[in-house]
Amino acid sequence: MPPKLPTPTTTRARYSYTSNTRTSAAQVPSAAISATQPITTRTIANPWTTTTTTIAPTTPSVSYAIDCSAAVAFGNSYAVTQYPNGIILATRCLNLKSGDSVFDLLSRCGISVESSTSFLGIYVSSIGGLREKACGGTSGWIYEVNGARPSTSCEKYVLKSGDTVIWRYVLSA
Numbered sequence: 001m002p003p004k005l006p007t008p009t010t011t012r013a014r015y016s017y018t019s020n021t022r023t024s025a026a027q028v029p030s031a032a033i034s035a036t037q038p039i040t041t042r043t044i045a046n047p048w049t050t051t052t053t054t055i056a057p058t059t060p061s062v063s064y065a066i067d068c069s070a071a072v073a074f075g076n077s078y079a080v081t082q083y084p085n086g087i088i089l090a091t092r093c094l095n096l097k098s099g100d101s102v103f104d105l106l107s108r109c110g111i112s113v114e115s116s117t118s119f120l121g122i123y124v125s126s127i128g129g130l131r132e133k134a135c136g137g138t139s140g141w142i143y144e145v146n147g148a149r150p151s152t153s154c155e156k157y158v159l160k161s162g163d164t165v166i167w168r169y170v171l172s173a
Contacts, residue, residue, distance in 0.1 A: 060161035064105055065091040066127055068169040074135040079169075088128040088167075096161055102143050103155040106167065121153025130169060138172040 069086025071079035079086075094105050103122050106113055114126035124141045125132045132140035143154055144166045150157050159165065 060096040061093045062096050062105065062159050062161065063091055063164040064094045064109060065089055065165070066109075066111060066167045068128070068130050070171050071130055071135050071139070071169045074139075074171060076130070076135050078134065079130055082129065088130070096159055100159050101155045102145065102157045102159060102165055103153075105159065105165065106154065122155040124154060124167075127167060127169075135169075135171055139170065141167055142170050143167050 065087070066089035067086060068079050068083050068088050072083065072086040089109055089111055094109065096105075103115070103124070106124070106127070111128045112126070113124060114131070115122050115124045117123075124143075127141055142149060143157075144150075145157060145159070146164050
């Protein structure tokens with residue numbers, strides 16, 4: 001009688017190997033895989049093992065989110081009504097084109113944006129209808145890349161694949 005083959009598995013992993021003796025997977029968070037990027041699954045079978053490999057997309061991308069939890073905590077009626085959990089855009093993976101800036105991706109993410117241009121660069125005054133100064137004279141929007149606040153305008157900061165961008169509504173800059 002031939003040996004019993006394991007049941008093939010499909011996981012959201014970069015590499016997944018299933019055999020009669022061992023299973024291992026390097027997990028990729030669901031938020032890191034864009035809904036627009038296909039996941040490729042390949043099953044290779046022989047009489048002794050079955051292997052399923054799920055390959056994460058290789059398209060350059062960044063993790064992107066928009067947070068207004070400070071406005072909700074402040075009690076801003078618009079933020080509380082429109083975004084009660086404090087999230088305008090939950091973390092998602094956005095495809096990156098060569099030379100894309102933080103502002104380019106903000107413009108493409110499908111959320112309404114109001115901005116103005118000066119000699120310093122582009123200034124974002126409203127995201128998702130939540131305007132600057134809605135929670136006091138010093139409140140407004142800032143952006144962070146990989147946990148740091150860059151000292152350059154959002155249209156001048158060129159992103160690279162793997163960056164994490166978060167727009168935050170703050171009560172004081």
